[in-house]
Amino acid sequence: MNASPSPSVPPAGSAGPDVLRTLLGRPIPALMGVLNVTPDSFSDGGEFIAPEQALARARAMIDAGVDIIDIGAESTRPYKGARPVTAEDELARLKPVLAGVVALGVPVSIDSMKAEVVAFALDQGAAIANDVWGLQRDAAMAPLVAARGVPVIVMHNRDDADPAIDIITDMKTFFLRSLDIAAKAGIARDRIVLDPGIGFGKTAEQSMTALARLREFEMFGLPILVGASRKRFIASVSPSEPKERLAGSIAAHLIAAQRGAKIIRTHDVAETLQALRVAHAIEGKQ
Numbered sequence: 001m002n003a004s005p006s007p008s009v010p011p012a013g014s015a016g017p018d019v020l021r022t023l024l025g026r027p028i029p030a031l032m033g034v035l036n037v038t039p040d041s042f043s044d045g046g047e048f049i050a051p052e053q054a055l056a057r058a059r060a061m062i063d064a065g066v067d068i069i070d071i072g073a074e075s076t077r078p079y080k081g082a083r084p085v086t087a088e089d090e091l092a093r094l095k096p097v098l099a100g101v102v103a104l105g106v107p108v109s110i111d112s113m114k115a116e117v118v119a120f121a122l123d124q125g126a127a128i129a130n131d132v133w134g135l136q137r138d139a140a141m142a143p144l145v146a147a148r149g150v151p152v153i154v155m156h157n158r159d160d161a162d163p164a165i166d167i168i169t170d171m172k173t174f175f176l177r178s179l180d181i182a183a184k185a186g187i188a189r190d191r192i193v194l195d196p197g198i199g200f201g202k203t204a205e206q207s208m209t210a211l212a213r214l215r216e217f218e219m220f221g222l223p224i225l226v227g228a229s230r231k232r233f234i235a236s237v238s239p240s241e242p243k244e245r246l247a248g249s250i251a252a253h254l255i256a257a258q259r260g261a262k263i264i265r266t267h268d269v270a271e272t273l274q275a276l277r278v279a280h281a282i283e284g285k286q
Helices: 016-024 051-064 087-094 098-102 115-123 141-148 167-185 204-212 214-220 233-237 246-258 269-283
Strands: 030-036 068-072 108-111 128-131 152-155 192-195 263-266
Touching: 030 051, 030 269, 051 068, 051 098, 051 269, 068 098, 068 128, 087 115, 098 108, 108 115, 115 128, 115 141, 128 141, 141 167, 152 167, 167 192, 167 204, 167 214, 204 214, 204 233, 204 246, 233 246, 246 263, 246 269, 263 269
Parallel strands: 030 068, 030 263, 068 108, 108 128, 128 152, 152 192
Antiparallel strands: none
16 A cells, blocks of 8 residues: 655655756756666666666766666556555665665656655655656555646556547547646646656657647646657557667657757757757757
């Protein structure tokens, strides 16, 4: 059972909202680096599960210019095959490494759909909640986020992809439901970021449609995060394995930035940052 949040608990990561506002005010999108302390993530499962490897990875991303480190201890791989784990399993993977990553000084987001895990991470100094089920899977998540006063990333998701649906309409309906949950829980609207969930519950065509029509989500008046890094839709255009999709990932992220994305979530920080900086510099010459 997930622990219920208590408004009496002092908010962890209290600088989170200010940090988020600062990052969103930059001329190019903020970069969120992926740190999976899991054995089965689709791209890098098992590579960083040992604490020393995870910390080395975090340091490398900081050296490369990352703005936020997104740490997750359950694979939410956007295809069939992800193995659900208990909150106890997630916590066992996080406990040896989370405090060390937080101590490096870069804002940390916790990638979990379980309020119990998010509460622990916030207690350890994480500053942002990243919920791949958009506050709709764990009823304790929205009250927790509201009580702690931290920013939350609300991602669109589906249990299964359905090529017959209008994916943009489905996403808008999902976000409206998430925002209603957030409002009823008392989450400040200026602490919400929307994530189209590229690859999650979508066909390759639907993922590309979501990217192409990203500006339609400006109707919500909220910042957008895009994480297209190494996703399988890239292979539908150019056959490749996850680690062979750097160029495709950068192409998708540049388009996302052109269409208003304010945060880019990536496995490849240095390369993505270079691409964003060069694109911004060229656009400035018009």
